Amino acid sequence: MKKWQNYWEENQIYKFNKNHKGETYSVDTPPPTISGKMHIGHASSYTHEDIIVRYERMKNKKIIFPFGTDDNGLPTEKFIEKEKNVSSKRMQRNEFIELCNKTLEEIRPQFIQNWKDIGLSCDFDLSYSTIDKRCQRISQEHFINLFNKNLVYKKETPILYCPTCETAVAQAELENKNIPSVFYYIDFGKLTIATTRPELLSSCVAIFVNNKDPRYKNLIGEKITVPIFKNQITVLADEKVDLEKGTGAVMCSTFGDTTDIEWYMTHNLDLKTSISKKGEMTEIAKEFQGMKIKEAREKIVEKLRAQKKIIKEEKIDHLVNVHERCGTEIEILSTKQWFIKILKNKNKFIERGREINWKPKHLIHRYENWINNLKWDWCISRQRFFGIPFPVWFCKECGEIILADKKDLPVDPLIQRPKKKCRCGSNTFIPEKDVMDTWATSSLTPQILEDLIGQKLIKINLRAQAHDIISTWLFYTIVRAEYIEKKAPWKEILISGFVLDKKGEKMSKSKNNIVEPKTVIEKYGADALRYWASNVSFGKDIRYDENELKNGKRLITKIINATNFAAKNLNKAKPDRLYILDQYFLIKLNKTIKEVNMLFEKRKIPQAKETIEKFFWNSFCDNYLELVKWRIYGDKEKESAKYTLYHSLLSILKMFAPIMPFITEDLYQKYFKEYKSIHITSFPDFDPNLIDEDLEKKGDLMIKYLEEIRKIKTEKGVSQKAEIKEYKISKDISGFEKDLKETGNIKNIIL
Ligand SMILES: [Zn+2]
Ligand SMILES: [Zn+2]
Incomplete structure (x- = not known):
């Protein structure tokens, strides 16, 4: 099937055609992360998208179906570090970036090939990489626009931070993980504090109790001494304290969790940082300075035990936030970061979400919940290397923020300098060293697409993606579209689920149940893979089912056999008069075409597939091909x-084409070739004039009788060719008697 892949490429079958007269149908294709590998989930979700695009293409739409790769940011850095056995922190920044770029160029062709192998009908020339110059320019330009609209700011503030990756992270990059932990009940003198994080004692700045709690009423305002570190802190009251949890008295460190941040802000507390950006204890941790967090925890607990300050230890399962990229427990550190303002516009993002047609509908709730629970503005700066730089310098004298000129973009402030002096007259600048997070660029895929085709799009027709990136890619793209053009970016969103193994379990290396798309394609072919994938029900996880691949394979064989059987008897020319059975069969085909169109329009892919398949197996193969034999062999009508045969078989192939592009192309080229490819022919259209209820009823009856005859023969254990002397029918099938007689081998039909 490589043959057709090459053929499509050579003949530019899927190439975006600016001059196409049809209605535009544009797709915001997800750019896969090039440092990853294509997995079966990709194969499935990209197939769904492709089926829809192929259908729309055959509806004569002007297709804009790009293919990009997402290849900057932390995932790529980690990939390169592993692949090349280097450490980004120990290399020169520019050397590391060069190594990243070089490696990406090496692996890109094979990576993209995987997507071609599943039959994806993108225009692979309409391509981008989220780190290429075009994307850098677009990303920086929109940063400047946001800055000018006062929608982006840099501020020192407590932020989610990964000590392993040594960078700020966004709320959307967190994962919840249940880890076994210990609740230590620590003696603070006048009261007892239960905490899972005794290593934060040195940054403890207050104790909080609930003012409704009679146990602590008289302690509010009292001074307390922190064990080991001996600093004096005050007992404060706040209604957020849960009376039931632990001892009802909570230590507030800067920062253990988000409540600490709130208290730090509302109660104007001191800032004491006990954990460094490297995840080590700082000097305020005194003798524990330089230790990693876990080690410090152990040592501090040891010391507390020795001082008999630990009253109780309670083993618990503890839900913590970890960084999705590395699994490290997230810390909160006060650092200077760039933020895009999102908290103040939550309602607008929710409104925009509601303007989009969601499939499935209910997933909009996940989107809205996410927005409602947002606690931070969107942190877009990362203390990393392989990302798009901020087009920003700071004046060394007065601190003024200097932006690059739009016409000079893209810039790297570490290499280039501002072209003018600062307003204060100074000519010395400090470049912004941070880079933008990769979502800050991939959230601009609609703008990148417009730039690629050199044309504005009112709204992109389709965004298809998996449900795990609703809070990132989907949400951020809506934020960008709102800030750029005050609109929703797309008309329709399709959300795919994950692929589970045949028992319904998540695929993972440890369970040894991973299915590689490559292996599936080698064994069953890409069409069978797509046949299986088309069982999708949007928003739901699907199981990998080898039986479905076998069914797909069986169907393909049947299509080949049926086409080969009919091959010698195909004629495009319509005779003046159609034989009654043919009229009947074309009416049935017409009905199927109507149904399939409706189902594809509603994106009900499995139902569309089922309808075509049922028509093909039952109506076409089992009935029509049998009923037509006596005429073909006997030269009658x-x-x-x-x-x-020609018309129905071609229609069947066309209806199957979006789902199984390879085999349908193969047979089209052999027997039906008129255009360069079946994929640029028109999808079969319903003919409203082709209706004859009377004739249809009679035909249906005849089919019913035929099926009954077959059943009788099977029950009697005789050959289907065996002759029947007499067959009684109760209703009139005038016009069809001959077909029934010949096909059922019946001597006499009696009404
Ligand atoms: Zn990390
Ligand atoms: Zn200045």
Whole structure:
């Protein structure tokens, strides 16, 4: 099937055509992370998208279906570090960036090939990489626009931070993980504090109790001494304290969790940082300085035990936030970061979400919940290397923020300098060293697409993606579209689920149940893979089911056999008069075409597939091909049969084409070739004039009788070819008697 892949490429079948007269149908294709590998989940979700695009293409739309790769940011850095056995922190920044770029160029062709192998009908020339110059320019330009609209700011503030990756992270990059932990009940003298994080004692700045709590009423305002570190802190009251949890008295460190941040802000507390950006204890941790967090925890607990300050230890399962990229427990550190303002516009983002047609509908709730629970503005700066630089310098004298000129973009402030002096007259600048997070660029895929085709799009028709990136890619793209053009970016969103193994379990290396798309394609072919994938129900996880691949394979064989059987008797020319059975069969085909169109329009892919398949197996193979034999072999009404075979088989192939592009192309080229490819022919259209209820009823009856005859023969254990002397029918099937007689081998039909 490589043959057709090459053919499509050579003949530019899927190439974006600016001059196409049809209605535009544009797709915001997800750019896969090049440092990852294509997995079966990709194969499935990209197939769903491709089926829809192929259908729309055959509806004569002007297709804009790009293919980008997401290849900057932390995932790529980690990949390169592993692949090349280097450490980004120990290399020169520019050397590391060069190594990243070089490696990406090496692996890109094979990576993209995987996507071609599943039959994806993107225009692979309409391509971008989220780190290429175009994307850098677009990303920086929109940063400047946000800055000018006062929607982006840099501020020192407590922020989610990964000590392993040594960078700020966004709320959306967190994962919840249940880890076994210990609740230590620590003696603070006048009261007892229960905490899972005794290593934060040195940054403890207050104790909080609930003012409704009678146990502590008289302690509010009292001074307390922190064990080991001996600093004096005050007992404060706040209604956020849960009376039921621990001892009802909570230590507030800067920062253990988000409540600490709130208290730090509302109660104007001191800032004491006990954990460094490297995840080590700082000097305020005194003798524990330089230790990693876990080690410090152990040592501090040891010391507390020795001082008999630990009253109780309670083993618990503890839900913590970890960084999705590395699994490290997230810390909160006060650092200077760039933020895009989002908290103040939550309602607008929710409104925009509601303007989009969601499939499935209910997932909009996940989107809205996410927005409602946002606690931070969107942190877009990362203390990393392989990302898009901020087009920003700071004046060394007065601290003024200097932006690059838009016409000079993209810039790297570490290499280039501002072209003018600062307003204060100074000519010395400090470049912004941080880079932007990769979502800050991939959230601009609609703008990148417009730039690629050199044309504005009112709204992109389709965004298809998996449900795990609703809070990131989907949300951020809506934020960008709102700030750029005050609109929703797309008309329709399709959300795919994950692929589970056949038992319904998540695939993972440890369970040894991973299915590679490559292996599936080698064994069953890409069409069978797509056949399986088309069982999707949007928003739901699907199981990998080898039986479905076998069914797909069986169907393909049947299509080949049926086409080969009919091959000698195909004729495009319509005779003046159609034989009654052919009229009947074309009415049935017409009905199926109507149904399939409706189902594809509603994105009900499995139902569309089922409808075509049922028509093909039952109506076409089991019935029509059998009913037509006596005429073909006997030279009776043959031209009518030939036309009907041609027309129906071609329609069937066309209806299957979005789902199984390879085999349908193969047979089209062999027997039906008129255009360069089946994929640029028109999808079969319903003909409203082709209705004859009377004739249809009679035909249906005849089919019913035929099926009954077959059943009788099977039950009697005789050959289907065996002759039947007499067969009684109760209703009139005038016009169809001959077909029933010939096909059922019946001597006499009696009404
Ligand atoms: Zn990390
Ligand atoms: Zn200045």
